Structures are given as C-alpha cells and as structure tokens.
Amino acid sequence: MSPPPPRASLGHPSPLRHTPVTPRRVARGVALALSLAPWAVTAQELQPSGAPPASPTEPAPRTVPTGVVGRVLDARTGEPLLDTPVAVVGGAWRARTDLDGYFALELPPGTYTLRAYIALHRPVRLERVVVRRGHATQVTLRVEATAAAPEQELVVVGRADTATAATQLQLRRQSASVSDGLSAEEIARSPDATASDAIRRVVGASLVDNQYMNVRGLGGRYVNVLLNGVPLPPTDPDVPGVQLDLFPAALLGSLTLVKTFTPDLPGDFTGGTLLLATRDFPSRFTLTANVSLAGDTLSHTGTGLRYRGGSLDWLGVDDGTRALPAAVPGVRVEAGQNGLSQGEAARIGRSFPNLWSVRREAPFPNLGLGVTVGNTVRVRGRPLGYLLSLTYGNTLRRALDTVGAVRLEGGDPARPTIGLREQLSQESLTNNVLWSLLGTASYRPADNHEVLLVALWSQAASDYAGVRTGYSETVGSDVFVRRLRWVQRSLLFTQLVGDHRALAGGLRLRWQLFGSLAERYEPDTRDLTYLQDSAGLRVTTGTSNVGRLFSDLRQVEGGVGTDLAIPLRGSTLRLGGLLRATERAFEARRFSYRDSGAADPYAPPEEYFGPDRLGTTLDLVEFTLPADGYRASQRLYAPFARLDLPLRANLRVTGGARLESFRQSVASHTPLADPNQRALPGTDRTDTNVLPAASLAWDLRADMSLRLGYGGTVARPMVRELAPFLFQDFLRNRTVQGNPELHTTVVNNLDLRWELFPGATEVLAASVFYKHFRDPIEPVVLDRNGNITFDNVLGAQNFGAELEARVSLGRLARALRSVTVSANLTVVHSQVTLSEAQQRTATNAERPLAGQSPYLTNVTLGYEPRGGRLSAFIYYNVFGPRLEDVGRFGLPDVYQDALHQLDAALVWVPSQRLSLRFTARNLLFQAPTLRQGGIPVQQTQAAMGVAVRASWTY
C-alpha cells in the first residue's frame, strides 16, 4: 500500500507512522481520535458494554454471515475511532463504529467501495472490497486528522488523547446504565488541580471536606471509586471513602460517574461509582511542566500557627522527630508495673520530644509543581505508550472556626427553646504536602491485544497546629487548648490489566491484577489543655487534658478480576468476577502525664514537661486502651453474569446478577504485650448477597433514548466503624467509637431516565430514581455527653429527580455560539424509618438519611471563542442543607447549611508553548455552617482563593 495518507489497508495493518504534530493539532475538536485503554473499556463497557452503540448493529467484534467487518483507526496513533460512519459508496448501507472502532455491514456478495468519514479527519476510501457468500471480509480503515484542525480547544498537550466531552456523551448514549462523565479536555479546562476538584463538575456530584465524593447527596459508604476498573482502597481509617485529592487532574484520562448498578461493577455502591481512567497512549512525545502559585484571603494574609517539625516535612515524611521513642517498651509504661522502676519510667518519659510550643509564622504561597512526560514508542513494531507524571504540592490552609454547643432552655416544655451552651474559638493552620508519582505503560503486542501496567505512589502529609480558646461551660473556666497533629498517608497501588479481543469464537477477555499497600501514620498527636485565670495560663493534666497519641495503620490488598464477553447471535454474555483480599493492621498508643502537684503549673510547656521535671514532679503515664489495636481482614468473592440483549434495533435489554460473598473480620487487641490479653468484642461475619440488575434502553429516536434500570446493591460498614477504637474528635470535643455489631445495608435502586442529544456535545436529560435502604448505617449520638458511635437504623427511602442540560447558547443567538452552559439539578426526598427502640431516643423520627442533601445544583458557563487566545469559565455549585449529626435525647439534629460555591477561571494562551490559567475560588465568600435547632454550632470563616498556573509544553 502506498504511504501517503489517506491510507487504507485490507487485512494487513500498516505500520504506524510517527508523525510530528503541533500542540494545536493535538488539541483537536470534539471528534478527536479516542484511545480507549482496556481499563477504560472495562469501566465504560459495563455501562455501555457490548450494548450496541448508537448505530443498532452488533457488539464488537462484529460479525455478519455475509458482508464486511472491520475497524476504523486513527492513522497516526492507531487508536480506534468510535462512532465513525462507514458507508458503501453508491449504496444505502451504512454503519457506525462501536467503542472499539469496530463495525459490521451485512452486504450481498459483490465488490464494494467503503468510505469512512469523521469530522476533522480526511475521509478515507477503501476500494475493491470483495464480499463472498458466507464470508465476512475483514478490513481496516485508517483515517488521518486534518492539518487544519481548529485550535479552539486550549488543551494542554498530552491531555486530549483520551475522552473528550463528545466521546463522554457518546459513551453515555451507548450506555445501558445511567452515567455521566467528564473528559480530560473538560478537566484540563477547568481550574481543577485534583480529581476532587473535577468531580464537582459532574452531574449530581458534590464534595465533602473537599475530598470525599457525594453523589445525589449520598456519600461515604454509598459511593465507590475505581481506578481503571479496580476498587481503590481508602487510606484514612477515620472516614469512609477515597480521598480524591490524591489524584492529580493531570493524570486523569477520564472520569465517569455511574449511577446505576450493572452486575459487572462491584456492588458496594448506592449513590454512584466513580470510574477514574488514567491517560494512555500519548499521540506524540509529550513533555509538560507546570508551576502554580495560590493563596487565599485567610491563609495568606496573616500569620499562622506553626510548631517545630522535622527536616523532611516538606516531603510529607516525618524524619523521626515525632516517632515513638525507641526507649518505649512493648509493655505499658508505668512506674512499678511490668518491671519498670521509677527511674526507668522517668527515663522513658524524658525520651519523648519535649516540643509543645506553637508560634506564629508568615505564610508562604501555596506551591504546585508538575512534570509529565510521555510518548508512544514502538517495541517490536508494536506501540508502547508510556506516561510518567510527578506532581508536588505544598499548601497552607488556615481556618478560623467558632465551635459551639447548644442546650434546651425554658419556654414551652414540649417545645423547648434552644440556647447556646458554650462557644469556643478555634484557629488552626494545616500544611498539606502531597506528591505523587504515576507511571503507566500500555502495550499492544498484537492488534487485538493490549496490556496496561499502572503504578501509583503517593505520599501525603497533613500537619496541623490548632488552638481552641474561650469559656468552656464544661470546665467552668476560660480554656486554652492546643493540638499538634501530623498525619502521613502513603499509597502504593499497582495494576496490570489485559484486554484480548477477537479470540476464538469472537470471545473477548479482559482481566486485572491489582495490589496495593497503604499506610496511615499519625505520630505524636499532642493535646494540651490550659486554664486561663488571672495569673495566666495554668496547665492541667490527666488523660482528658493532656495526651500524646501514636497510631499506625497498614493495609495490604490484592486481587484479580476477569470479564469474558461471549457473543451469542447478536447478544453478548459476559461472565466474570472479582476476588479481593484485604488485610489491615492498626495499633495505637496513648500517653498522658500525672502531676504530683509540686510543679509550677504556670510554667511554659517546655519547662513544665522538661526533663528535670519528669520523674520528680511529673510522671508519664500510658493509657493505651484495650481496643487500641485491631486486625481486620476482608475477603470478597464476586462472580457475575451479564447478558446484553438487543431485542430490537432500538431496544436493548441488559440483565444479570452478581453474587457478592463478603467476609469481614475485625479483631481488637491491646497493642501492648499483655499476659492477660483477653478477647474483646469483635466482628466476624460473612454476608452473601445476590445483587440482581436489569436495565432497558430504548432509542425513541436517533437522538433520544429512554432508560429504565433496577439494581440491588449493598453498603458495608467500614473497618473503622466496626473497631471499638476510641477516636478523639478534637474539633467537636467528643469521642467517636466503633460498633462491632454493625451489619451490611441492602439497597434496592430504581432509575428511569430520558435523554435527548440535540448535537454532538449537547444533551438534555431528565431522570427519576428511588432507593430503598434496609438497615442503613448512621453515626449516632451515643450518650448524654454527645459521644458518637455508629448504628444500623431500620430503613430509609430516597425519592429523587434529576435534570441535566449541556447546550451551546448558539442555539439561542448566533452571537452566543461560543458560550456553553451545562447545568444539573438533583432533588431528593429522603426519609428514614426508625425502630421502636431508636424512636425512644431519637429527637426526630421524621428526618432524612444522615448526609443526604435535599437538592444539588451545578452550573457551568463556558466562553470559548473559536481561534481566540482567551477563554473563561464560571462554575456555580450548591447543595442543600444536609443532616450532619442525628440528634438524640431531645437535642435537635445538626444540619449543615446549604453551601453556595462560585468559582471562575480565565485561560490565556500567549504562545503555542505556554498557557496561563488564573482561577478564583469561592467568589461568594461562603463557608460551611453547622446549625443545631437554628443555632450555629460550627462556623468557619470564609476565604476567597486565587491561583495562577503556568504550563509549558515542549
């Protein structure tokens, strides 16, 4: 075949030609060549799956009794092109390629010319294609992007290789389930730095604490995050959910949120499963470097609280400054116990770092650095795509809060008024360091075979110094409480993913191997309480007033997943499963001080806790609790079967079931060597759930469809919620402790959705949904002192409706054709059902599920003139008031106020190599407020942030 493009080959794929392209050519339009890495297929095909795409043909790889089957590829990258029309010149036969670029045409025997055409590419013709009776002739069409591709997309080179907005829409169109996505292009355009920023742009999603996803108002245990099809482990034992800020946006190829269950997805979600796909085959050598500086009106305008840390703090690694001293034995430290003499105990006490003082320091600007390098090279004549990305961020966040507590006061005894019991001020500075190294390598050893290796290493540290001051009603005095806390999280996550198409009999096999190591290390969290009296600050001792906590959590996980697609006369049967084993070990030790009463309580802390005091006026005492260690283990066996059945050309049915057998055990133990070790309440239960799913997708018109889905899912207690470890919530001045009796929640979900696709990048959708929860898990107030535990409540129901639109305003007026609006609104009515016993202690029997917002809205306004160097975006997001703490013993429920967020971004591209992005966050100056019975119990001072980011591309 002759080299000049457009080329086409018949049966013999041409070698890839490595064509240099300019950045702007990479930033192609909406119909950009789409590279679907196998994991992305795994992820996305469960929604779209073999479900026949927009053109009502058969699933990939297609076959016909007599005719042509083939594939359309991008001539330069070798990537399949989806949704590309393929037509017979001079005939009425046409087809569109599926997600993998495959198409099939049933033709009478004869000789034909095929033509493939796709926007922004040169049309390609393939002549003299011979069709013989009883044979499906195989062809490959290669199309090349046109040099004149418009440059309206200001996409950082190397980012646009994966899904664009158009392809995301395309995927959704083909999906059997309800999903929404965000393309790399959109992520890059937004001011997003991490996946947690990006998720805010997705329909129905919002964020808690800026890092945990909440879908349709459901968060934590009700959402799931998969990276390239593999469930990600959470790294923080205190909170369910994956910290999305671990994933720099630069690494993301696409982000898809699936809201209905299909059997090939892990069944432990109710709100949604977020599918993150890393980027894959770059189209050319890519080198991108960026640097960003940011600040906000609170953190970067005044001084903040710091204390002396270690020399490697800037790397997110404690250098040992905070480590548990080596002198601490494996037994309880207390003089006279375990063979420890008074002198030895004093010596151990003195070995602890004597660092307590906080000081004020001037802030430095938030710094972000990133380097990404990638290319597709040829190994043994086959494409090997690799990407390496290193990101580093060092940020300061200062917070000013008032934290209060309410009580019931006079008035009508049946409806007492609410009054403020106490209110304290809190000031803190958190220095967050996050860096990550991500490498991906994709290789296609043969046309229909791909393997992908992903390795992610991420290191994060959160260094906190805070003080709380004010009149404490509990103590009856002015207090000055300080906390120093360092939390370090590491995650090593690797996966090997394979995809084999067109195996014998048209089978397609996908598999994943994965493993991870996670550690959460919290050395020497120091709490210290002073009373403020006329003579100054007076130190207090005792376990509730001064404490040092050391904890370490390690988790190892490994597993394997498979998915075998079997074509069956137009339908596809998929069989597969997931095996996953997780082991976690946690240990903590706690120390306090006991004062003999002889020391000067007004002395500065370094003097009061000084080495000459220990063993004389002051003793270190250990108060490690019996449940301060635990081992947890999880085993998941989850086979599934899924059948995709095109009933008619415009009607597809998907059904199946997933069996999830989940064993969870948590066994607590004291971390101390203790001959009197005794069994503590623990958990060891196996829940086996059959999770059925069925969905119906009906194309009412070529651009309109209706979907109905049903699925059964589960929500499981987190290890943290089961383990009776006692966690001190410093901010809210209470404790949180797990409940070994918690059990799995079973959820039944129903979704009905109508969608209209007026243009390639446009969508209008409306949906209604219903969720029924059996035994949902909620945080509950345990006792009259406000301490928290977790419990299964009897049940809950959520009814909801969702509206979504993404349209170009060019439809209204031609002058507005550069303006795109995307908006969504989710409304949910939620109601829990309480058992009789729960009703006796609950203040309100009529209330929504904890954490559920009654409404959510996102609006994005984008201005992107064709050929312009400037573009601008405005993002608005609001979620309605949501129940934060369930009130018991007569105290009202605690709600977080509706929170309005307005952000803006301006992107300027002064040259081909350089782009500058200016972003502003929280233009409305809003901050979360918690309210109990109308009275604010936690108010955070609002801050507006600005950032500038420069990206340079080789």
Next chain:
Amino acid sequence: MDAQARVDSAALDTAAPDSSQPDSGAPDSALGDSAAADSAAPQDAPEGERPPAEDGATRCPASPPEVRVSGEISTNTQWDCAHTYLLTAGPVFVRAPAVLTIGAGTVIRGDAPTASLIVTRGARVEAAGTAEAPIVFTSARPVGMRSRGNWGGVVLLGGASINSARPGMASGINQIEGIDAADNRGQYGGGATPDDDWNCGTLRYVRIEFAGYPISANNELNSLTVGGCGRRTVLDYVQVHRGEDDGFEFFGGTADLRHAIATHSDDDGLDWDFGWRGRAQFVVVTQSASTESDPSGVEADNDRDNNNAMPRSEPVIYNLTLLGPEGMNTMPGMVLRRGTAARIYNSVIMNWGAGAIDVRDPATAALATAGSPTLFVNNSLFFRNGPTGTNHFALDMGSDMGFDEDGFFRAPARMNRFDLDPALAAPTHATAPDFAPSAASPASSGAATPPSDGAFFLPAPFLGAIPPGPGPNWTTGWTAFPAN
C-alpha cells in the same frame, strides 16, 4: 457514742426492707451455686467462689490464694476472704439475674486501668463487710507503688428513672461512661418504665482505693459510679480513696448514700448528674491539690443539654463535711450548675481557696431565688474559704446572670454561720485524719432536724459528718488513708 449506737441500729432498720424483697434475698446457698467452683484451679478462673467462711467469725487467712477474674459473672457467685480476687484488664460484668455476694474481709484487686467491676442493670452486688473486716477494692500493685488510676473502679447500674433532656421523651436510658460505646451492658436507667425502688445491691463497709480511669473527656470510670440505682440500693459505710477521677458519681436514680467518705479524689469528691434524687447523710469529702481541669469538692449537675430536664437532680443532704486541700489552693468547694436543685443542711465547708460555693448558671440560680427555693445550703458553717479566707463566695465563674451567692447564702433565713473555726481534730493528717470537731466546736450546735419520714435520716444534732468530740466514731476501724 450515742450517735454511733443509733446509727448502727438504724442502719439495720433500713436494711430490713431489703431482705423482704422477693428478688433480693440472700444469695443461693453456696452449694446451690454453680458447683463448678474453681477453688481447685483458682488461676484464670472466670469466676471465683467458695463456701463462705463461717459466719460471724470471718476468719480470713493471712495470705489467701488469688483468683483471677475476667469476663462475665452470670450466675450467683460468692467471693470471700479465703481468697483474693484479681480483676484483670477489661471490665468484669455481673449480668442479670446474677447476684455477686462478697463476704466481709474480702480483698479485690484491680490489675489494669481498665479492670473494673460493672454490676449491670438487673444484677446485684451484695458486699457487706464489717467495721472490723471491711471489703477492700484496691490496686494490685504492692503497697508503696500504688497510685490513682491503677484500676478502673466499681460501677452499679440500675433501672430507676433518669432525666431526659426533652420533656415527654421517655428515653430514660443512657450509656454509662467508661464502657465501650456499643456495649449495651453499659446501659442504665429504666426507660419508659423506671422503678425508683430499684435495688442495685449493697455496699456496706466497703473501701475503694486507687481507682478511676478517665478515658477521655466526659468518659471516665470513677471510684464508685452509681447509675440509675433506686432506693433499695444500700450504700452505707463506703470510702473512696485516691481515685483518678471522681470519688462518688451518681447518674440519675434515687439511691441513698450514708456514712460515706471521699478522700483525695483527683477530680471531684461527690458528683451527680441527670436527675439524682437520693438522700445523703454523714458524708466527708476531702481533697488534695489537683491539676485536673475542674476539680471541686462537690460538682452537681442536672443536665448539660437541658438544665431543666425532668426529673431534676434534687438530693437532700445532711451532715456534709467538705474540706478543701491544705494551704493555698484554687479549688471551689461546691459547684452547683446545669439546673441542679439540692437541699443541703448541717454542713461544714472549709478550706476552699477559690470559694465555698459557686452557683454557676441562670437555670441553677433560678432554683435558689424561687419563692420556695429548692437549692440552698442551710444551717452550715463556713470557714476559711476564698482567696482571703473570708470572702467565701469569691468564686463567680460562668454566667449566672448576676446571682449574688454572698447575699443568698448569708441571708438570715439560711441560718449559716461564717468564719467560726469548726475545730476539726486533724482533718489534714496524711494517713490518719480525724474529721471530728471538738466538743466545744461551733459545729456542736445550730443543726436543723432532719426529716423523720422515710426512715433514712438519723437524728444528728451537729454540723458536719462526724459527731463532735474525741473518741471512736463511724469512720473508725474500717477506713484507711494510704498515700500509695
């Protein structure tokens, strides 16, 4: 001496109704008990039991063998002084309907801060020592190495009423402090059907030493915790000594307390919350210097979350001796707050560096200023309180909306007397304190007559817990004040 004699006989009188209770009879005979007695293998036995020593004689061996106790006691069980009992780490729960009977002279030792004895709702403890052979709960460490917080403490839980923050909400159940959140063995209170006569058992001639375990703020084991216990519970002749947290703490209920002594608790000597309506007579609280955040002699609450929660804490107390730390100190004698009522008579309050009494908040002050007050201290003697020694109500922390403690407690109707030395014999002696006033003490006169109804209060025509004059008194013999 007369008082002494009367006290004892009256004590027997009040104990009498107990024995008529159908569910509170003497424990099953030793033979009837689960015969799986572990005397043969006393190590690591879940429960220890053994036929009691011959009654009356209580001959206790010099070094009895040790029985390790952990887990649950769910059948009637007897402990006696022929053994010592070691509570190992973690609480030991007595589960309904078991009765744990502890014989005179028995020593129970706690081995770890979490080691504690929890008598759950529906179970009972019958611990009746004698003045000569008290029952002692103490640290497992050698004498000289013992200190506060060496072990957890004793917890009695029952089904009497406790208050609820919202009127009409019949929660009436709470989780006791110091026990795992999800462990429902920690529940107390009678819920919708409380029984204010609830019997949690008997502690008579019992000493609890070196206990207490503050796990976290508002989550602590006290030396003796009494949650939701009712009137048939007998707490008479009980000493709590050198506890890490509070000495006695009552959570709701109606249990009475008599002949009680709380010495050198790290936090408060006597603490009550959530609607305690018991009666108390002859109570000594003495404190030493502490670096706890809010130590005081008495810390009295109704409810934090609704100061007017019902039923309200409203104990009636006669003959309280409240003695602050020796020398300069910053501790208040009595903090009355969060809507507690209390009728306190015939007391001696002295040596509190921060002031004798603080009525801390409006809801509490309102009870004192009401037409017929339910919060007061009457017929009492105040000596050497406040920074100057005579400004007894110098303390005015918090926001009581300007309640004038000085005016209120000095009002003639209160019949209090100030700045008169009660002349206690040796109240601050380290190991052998004597809280008795001299015969000529102003505490010998001016007493109000306790009500005779209910057969609880004993006639006691003096102020403070100890009858004036030298010689043995009710604290003699069975109390002890070891420093370590």
